[in-house]
Amino acid sequence: MTRIIGLTGGIASGKSTVSNLLRQAGLPIVDADQVARQVQRPGSVALDKLAAIFGQGVIAPDGNLNRQRLGQLVFADPTARHKLDRVMQPLIRDAIWQAVANFKRQGVANVVLDVPLLFEEGYDTDCDMVVVVWVSPITELCRLMARNGYSKAAAQARIAAQLPLSTKMARADVVINNDGSLEQTRRQVAQLVEDLQGTR
Ligand code: ADP
Numbered sequence: 001m002t003r004i005i006g007l008t009g010g011i012a013s014g015k016s017t018v019s020n021l022l023r024q025a026g027l028p029i030v031d032a033d034q035v036a037r038q039v040q041r042p043g044s045v046a047l048d049k050l051a052a053i054f055g056q057g058v059i060a061p062d063g064n065l066n067r068q069r070l071g072q073l074v075f076a077d078p079t080a081r082h083k084l085d086r087v088m089q090p091l092i093r094d095a096i097w098q099a100v101a102n103f104k105r106q107g108v109a110n111v112v113l114d115v116p117l118l119f120e121e122g123y124d125t126d127c128d129m130v131v132v133v134w135v136s137p138i139t140e141l142c143r144l145m146a147r148n149g150y151s152k153a154a155a156q157a158r159i160a161a162q163l164p165l166s167t168k169m170a171r172a173d174v175v176i177n178n179d180g181s182l183e184q185t186r187r188q189v190a191q192l193v194e195d196l197q198g199t200r
Contacts, residue, residue, distance in 0.1 A: 002104045002111055004126065005196070008118035009133030010165035011158055012144035014178035014185065018133045019114045021189040027196075028108050030099045032092065032115040039091045040065045049087045054080070089121060096123075110196050119171060120163055131192065132172035134165060135179045 007022070009015040023029050040046045042063030050058050050065070054073055060066040074081040096113065103111040115123050124130050135143070137159075144155040169175055174192060178185045 002100075002108055003128045003196070004100065005110055005112045006118045006124050006127035006130040007112050007114045007133070008116060008130070008168060009178075010135070010140055010168065011116075011162055012140055012147055013135045013165060014133045014143075014176075015114065015116065017178065017182070017185065018131075018176055018189055019112065021186060022112050022193065025189070025193045027110055027112050027193065028103050029112045029114055030096055030103070032096060032113070032117075035095045035099060036088070036092050039088070039095050046088060046091050050084070053083055053087065093121070119168055124171065129173045130171065131174045131176060132165075132168045133176045133178050134169050134172075135177075137165075139179050140165065 005027075007015060007019060009018075019029055019031065040050075047059060047063075047065060050070065054070060058066050058070045058073070070084070074084050096115070100111055100113065113123060113127060115121070118124050118127075118130065140159060141152070141155050144150060144158065145152060148155070150158070176185060176188050176192070
């Protein structure tokens with residue numbers, strides 16, 4: 001039996017950082033963002049559907065998705081965002097579970113599902129364990145501003161648009177506290193890997 005470990009967190013809470021550490025430790029990872037990019041590759045069904053809804057302008061001259069254009073169209077328009085989700089989420093979901101099935105066929109003991117919207121999209125119900133990467137609100141704000149070059153107001157708006165990190169934390173089986181140094185996070189991830197390997 002393959003154990004499915006959901007990994008999530010808030011925007012800029014350190015989910016990618018932890019996911020990379022788990023990958024370095026040898027755990028197989030299914031990365032939802034990577035899967036989404038794969039689903040939206042040039043010539044894909046997904047891109048055809050997006051062009052039909054949002055216009056050819058969302059396809060760049062080289063055939064790739066024009067993410068910036070699409071982002072502008074949906075950012076302040078909940079109806080457009082809803083349409084985008086209705087088209088994309090089922091395609092991404094299928095591709096994610098296909099990737100998990102491939103790992104299962106290989107007989108791996110653990111597979112990590114790295115999904116930013118794990119709870120919002122209900123993936124947690126199919127996970128055997130959920131790991132949430134937590135940081136304090138002030139750290140989240142500072143790291144988001146630093147990483148994305150956002151103003152304080154822009155960063156706050158993006159954080160406010162998400163399910164609160166405290167809510168995610170309350171629903172976690174394991175919490176990685178990423179409020180401290182990278183070394184402190186590294187130690188917690190090493191412990192998690194040891195626990196996972198010890199219980200198989
Ligand atoms: P997420 O994937 O959750 O959006 P990232 O892993 O990209 O978050 O981390 C957000 C930002 O914070 C990145 O710039 C990353 O380098 C930085 N960061 C992550 N963890 C730490 C840490 N423990 N100490 C300092 N900076 C960190």
